[in-house]
Amino acid sequence: MILLVDLCYEKGSLSRYEFVHPIKRILERSGHLAEALHITDLEGADLDCYDRAILCGTALQDNAYASHPDQFLWLKGWRRPILGICAGMQVIGSLFGGRIVPDLAIGLERVEIVACSPLLGGPGSIEGYHLHRFCVTLPEGFMLLAGTPERPQAFLHRDLPVYGVLFHPEVRCRFIIERFAVL
Amino acid sequence: MERDQVACLITLLSENEDSYMFHTPNVRWAELQARSMGIPILLRRTCGEKESELQDLRAALLAAAGRYSISGVVTGAIESVYQASRVQRICYDLGLWCFNPLWQADQVEYLRMLLREGFQVLISGVFAYPLDSSWLGSKLTEERIDELEALQRRYGINPSGEGGEIETFVLDAPLFRERIEIVRASVSYSGYRGRLQIEEARLVEG
DSSP: OOEEEEEETTTTTTTTHHHHHHHHHHHHHHTOOOEEEEGOOOTTOGGOSOOOEOOOOOOOTTTTTGGGGGGTTTHHHHHHHHEETTTTHHHHHHHHHOOOOEEEEEEEEEEOOOOOTTBBBSSSEEEEEEEEEEOOOOOOOEEEEEEEESSEEEEEEEOOOOOEEEEOOTOOOHHHHHHHOOO | OOOOOOOOOEEEEEOOTOOOSOOOTTTHHHHHHHHHOOOOOOEEEEEEOOTTTTHHHHHHHHHHHHHHOOEEEOOOOSSSSSHHHHHHHHHHTOEEEOOOOTOOHHHHHHHHHHHTTOOOEEEEEEEEETOOOOGGTOEEEEEEEHHHHHHHHHOOOTOOOOOEEEEEEEOTTOOSSEEEEEEEEEEEEEETTTEEEEEEEOOOOO
């Protein structure tokens, strides 16, 4: 079972249809069970029943996820595959020491992959859909997979199966979500 | 409907029948739909010139913010990155939230959901091969959805019409207090392009 963490501004928000449900559909269509929980419901939840987690993105105006970093401390010791998308990537990056900095991008952009990984494959270029006002700098202990250290578009922890992508693979490059499901 | 309140509808009346951004067939009748829902509507004309029509959309959102104190916008964008990203940009510039609850929805499932929920949808335009004139004026039914699904598989058309392949007009919906009855309409069709133009319509009970 894959955990989808809803980072949207409130439980039951209108945004979940846009940022959580599409990911759930992709996973279910490729034969994987997924369950979405809002970040406020994680405390007390049995996280052992999930074999991996995706931290979903949020609306452009939604920065609520950055207000309570203590809600994400469990990620450090969880030791299962984690994929952070956009806001999710920022959560992961800041948790491990990266800085959240302004970076506005709306729409399709080329994503230059600079290192090999099971998630993105080898170096090359893909098209990603971006919707963000911020990004996170490359934290210590992470390998840059795409972009630059000041503006990583994808990264991977060197010792843990923890990924972050700045763009939204549920819109373009759905293979990333499908690959993550079987890592 | 979620907890948020719908303050108003916003409709751009484009003079360009082939607008990249805005629905055009029968769009002026959105006013009747708004009346049926009891929701104010803000109408704004645009010449429909590509990209510059966005300035008209921006002005409309600004007017809505001023008149109705809106804090955000909800669109029906499903897969169109072209449209969604442009609305997102305008909302960002104006400090408005932007919600797209149909984003990346399965289009066929979405159409089936409309029928389940009680929407009555008229097909008012066709603009793609092999859609013939029999589509114009027909209602969205399970059979029509099956046909659209087959056309999607064979020709790659968008069943929801988001690419402009078909255009529709909602005659009745759960939010409508009265349904819309078309009193008079004209049809034009040629070379896999056609429209049903509503000339006269009214609200009726039941």
